Amino acid sequence: MPISFNNERNMFVLQTDNTEYAFQILYGKFPVNLYYGARENAEYKDYEERIVSFAPFHKEHHLSYLPDTAMLEYSGYDSGDYRTSSLKLRNVNGDCATFLYYKGYRIFDGREELPGLPSADADADTKTLEITMEDDLTGAEVKLYYTVFPREDVISRYVKITNNGENKLVIEKCMSLTLDLPRCDLDMISLYGRHYGERNYQRVPLHHGLQSIFSRRGASSHQYNPFFALCDHDAREEEGRAYGFNFVFSGSFADEVEVCQVGRTRIQVGLGEENFQWHLGVGESFVSPEAVMTYSDSGIGKMSRNFHDFVRRRILPPEPFEKRPVVLNTWEACYFKIDEAEMLRFAETAAKYGCDMLVMDDGWFGERHSDWTSLGDWYENKQKFPKGLKSFIDSVKERGIKFGIWVEPEMINAASELYNAHPDWCIHCKDRVRMESRQQLVLDMGNPEVVEYLKDIFSKTFEGCSIDYFKWDMNRNISQAGSAALPPERQGEVYYRYMLGTYELFRWFREKFPNAMIENCAGGGGRYDLGMMKYSTMIWTSDNTLPWDRVRIQYSSMLAYPAATMSCHVANHGGSCEDPRQLRYGWHVAMGGALGYEIHLPNLSDTVKETVKNQIETYRQYEPLILRGDYYSILNPFETNYSAYYYTDGRDFLLSFLQFDEDTENEIILPVSTADANATYLDTVSGKLYSGAELLAGVSAFSDTSRFTSQIWHFVRQ
Numbered sequence: 132m133p134i135s136f137n138n139e140r141n142m143f144v145l146q147t148d149n150t151e152y153a154f155q156i157l158y159g160k161f162p163v164n165l166y167y168g169a170r171e172n173a174e175y176k177d178y179e180e181r182i183v184s185f186a187p188f189h190k191e192h193h194l195s196y197l198p199d200t201a202m203l204e205y206s207g208y209d210s211g212d213y214r215t216s217s218l219k220l221r222n223v224n225g226d227c228a229t230f231l232y233y234k235g236y237r238i239f240d241g242r243e244e245l246p247g248l249p250s251a252d253a254d255a256d257t258k259t260l261e262i263t264m265e266d267d268l269t270g271a272e273v274k275l276y277y278t279v280f281p282r283e284d285v286i287s288r289y290v291k292i293t294n295n296g297e298n299k300l301v302i303e304k305c306m307s308l309t310l311d312l313p314r315c316d317l318d319m320i321s322l323y324g325r326h327y328g329e330r331n332y333q334r335v336p337l338h339h340g341l342q343s344i345f346s347r348r349g350a351s352s353h354q355y356n357p358f359f360a361l362c363d364h365d366a367r368e369e370e371g372r373a374y375g376f377n378f379v380f381s382g383s384f385a386d387e388v389e390v391c392q393v394g395r396t397r398i399q400v401g402l403g404e405e406n407f408q409w410h411l412g413v414g415e416s417f418v419s420p421e422a423v424m425t426y427s428d429s430g431i432g433k434m435s436r437n438f439h440d441f442v443r444r445r446i447l448p449p450e451p452f453e454k455r456p457v458v459l460n461t462w463e464a465c466y467f468k469i470d471e472a473e474m475l476r477f478a479e480t481a482a483k484y485g486c487d488m489l490v491m492d493d494g495w496f497g498e499r500h501s502d503w504t505s506l507g508d509w510y511e512n513k514q515k516f517p518k519g520l521k522s523f524i525d526s527v528k529e530r531g532i533k534f535g536i537w538v539e540p541e542m543i544n545a546a547s548e549l550y551n552a553h554p555d556w557c558i559h560c561k562d563r564v565r566m567e568s569r570q571q572l573v574l575d576m577g578n579p580e581v582v583e584y585l586k587d588i589f590s591k592t593f594e595g596c597s598i599d600y601f602k603w604d605m606n607r608n609i610s611q612a613g614s615a616a617l618p619p620e621r622q623g624e625v626y627y628r629y630m631l632g633t634y635e636l637f638r639w640f641r642e643k644f645p646n647a648m649i650e651n652c653a654g655g656g657g658r659y660d661l662g663m664m665k666y667s668t669m670i671w672t673s674d675n676t677l678p679w680d681r682v683r684i685q686y687s688s689m690l691a692y693p694a695a696t697m698s699c700h701v702a703n704h705g706g707s708c709e710d711p712r713q714l715r716y717g718w719h720v721a722m723g724g725a726l727g728y729e730i731h732l733p734n735l736s737d738t739v740k741e742t743v744k745n746q747i748e749t750y751r752q753y754e755p756l757i758l759r760g761d762y763y764s765i766l767n768p769f770e771t772n773y774s775a776y777y778y779t780d781g782r783d784f785l786l787s788f789l790q791f792d793e794d795t796e797n798e799i800i801l802p803v804s805t806a807d808a809n810a811t812y813l814d815t816v817s818g819k820l821y822s823g824a825e826l827l828a829g830v831s832a833f834s835d836t837s838r839f840t841s842q843i844w845h846f847v848r849q
């Protein structure tokens with residue numbers, strides 16, 4: 132039973148294949164955590180409080196329950212707990228004290244929908260526990276949801292708040308997941324960065340106080356990814372204990388980790404309080420986004436693989452095509468200089484040399500000759516496409532290739548027809564400067580009129596067009612977060628409403644173009660999150676296509692997300708494609724995920740074109756391992772000059788070694804730790820045979836003085 136209730140101990144136990152989570156209802160009122168860890172030999176005593184002074188208490192429980200140190204499943208603000216709280220409700224009296232008492236539970240198969248929000252898909256094994264709590268004074272009912280995904284060792288959490296009282300409430304903070312651990316001897320791994328340098332690996336020991344990663348940008352952001360992990364100080368890839376956390380949401384968020392006075396650690400994932408507020412009228416409900424957690428007692432690698440399985444099975448949309456298309460994208464080759472004749476040259480060459488799809492990037496609409504204009508004017512430029520979009524796309528198709536197109540629906544340029552017609556449709560604060568970024572403003576996606584306009588114009592422009600793929604971009608963060616469509620007291624809701632409107636448009640695209648695939652992009656990986664993954668098959672990993680930088684970006688992305696989500700292109704930096712070694716290196720790196728190209732293929736030499744064709748053909752042999760296999764990292768490029776990893780389906784292996792900085796000549800041993808000692812393997816790259824014992828002991832790779840040294844091995848079991 133994945134979820135059970137132990138009457139004698141007043142305790143709930145949640146089990147996945149390898150993990151167990153338990154909490155008890157103390158005094159029939161307070162849900163307190165007992166255990167989160169390995170399922171095997173799991174043992175835990177009844178709850179014991181840690182006594183401290185200066186802690187408020189309920190008289191009837193005196194020192195046996197202290198909210199300030201208790202291991203709470205969910206913590207009300209100003210209820211005697213001075214740690215960071217889960218929920219802050221402002222009531223009609225003006226105070227925010229939020230007291231939550233347990234009222235009952237329900238266990239059911241599957242899960243409920245989260246209205247308007249992306250969430251993980253259930254299957255026959257999925258079970259949900261609903262815990263009802265209530266604040267007696269205000270009538271706020273808080274339901275905690277725990278959904279158990281046994282096979283993936285994942286438990287998800289979200290909350291539903293209903294105003295059953297007689298007065299309106301304002302939600303000022305609402306976290307989706309609170310977990311108190313009894314220890315603090317842990318490292319925190321998180322991914323920080325910037326545009327062009329996303330998801331750097333950072334690992335630091337926890338310290339007393341609050342450590343937090345967050346976004347206040349209205350997007351999950353390049354600066355901090357919502358994923359983080361806590362692990363033993365000595366945990367490595369395949370050893371030690373690791374807890375992983377993530378958020379199924381694409382807007383502002385807060386991940387909080389607070390080590391308190393008695394060495395317990397509070398972990399929280401949710402919307403935070405700085406960019407969030409919600410007015411809850413009498414009888415209304417609010418459902419938070421979903422947060423997820425996993426645990427591994429066999430290293431960080433297993434934690435990552437749990438999340439990889441979870442994302443592939445429960446988050447990503449179904450693949451629309453039999454094979455993931457290898458795309459030729461026009462951005463770095465053409466920027467805004469595109470027209471029908473040039474695009475047809477691309478289509479013809481792409482088809483001839485093995486690409487599956489032409490993706491026409493920015494520059495096809497309005498007066499879009501640079502990034503100063505036309506976002507919002509979503510109709511084709513008649514000089515560039517004189518016979519119209521449909522006729523052009525039909526011509527692409529005649530060349531035997533699929534077609535994808537770039538859009539950036541959530542944005543508007545001041546220099547656009549749309550802005551002239553509706554200057555108040557962008558997010559802005561009344562009477563304040565409208566700050567621009569990349570010469571653009573953000574549309575007020577929380578305003579239903581804006582979303583309807585977008586549906587309408589895209590319907591008209593793409594009517595009858597055979598589009599297989601959208602690259603959905605988003606190139607700035609929100610600032611001056613006001614909406615002309617909301618009254619003054621609701622301006623705090625703008626960030627959250629923006630995401631709800633954006634998700635609504637994503638769902639509309641998926642319904643309107645059911646056979647098309649969406650590649651997500653936010654100036655590269657500025658929304659590399661589980662919310663976007665729910666609607667997009669893959670994400671443009673970074674605008675940085677320098678392969679040696681990608682080595683690091685891809686390594687960190689793989690801590691939380693499977694290779695199938697990474698859109699990876701071979702690019703042509705300063706003519707690098709004409710150097711066979713660099714072209715091969717770029718290809719080896721891009722085969723960390725879904726391979727594509729972003730080069731001016733028609734203008735490149737025949738040798739390059741033939742090489743690209745061979746690369747794509749070879750990639751097709753490896754693709755099932757990359758997109759669906761299990762991933763094992765061997766070398767961390769944030770700790771060494773190399774990245775090394777393999778993908779496996781349990782039988783065959785694709786092993787990659789990538790040096791990404793200048794180095795000396797060294798021999799580096801790469802153990803394939805899950806090879807079968809009794810099997811023989813053929814490396815299809817070199818034609819050499821290896822015993823399983825040799826793979827287990829490790830194959831030799833050789834570093835070099837050049838930064839683009841790389842090697843791959845494809846071991847096929849004989």
Ligand code: DGJ
Nearest residue numbers: 462492493652654655674
């Ligand atoms: C930013 C994206 O990340 C690029 O790949 C490209 O699509 C440009 N936007 C187009 O403006």
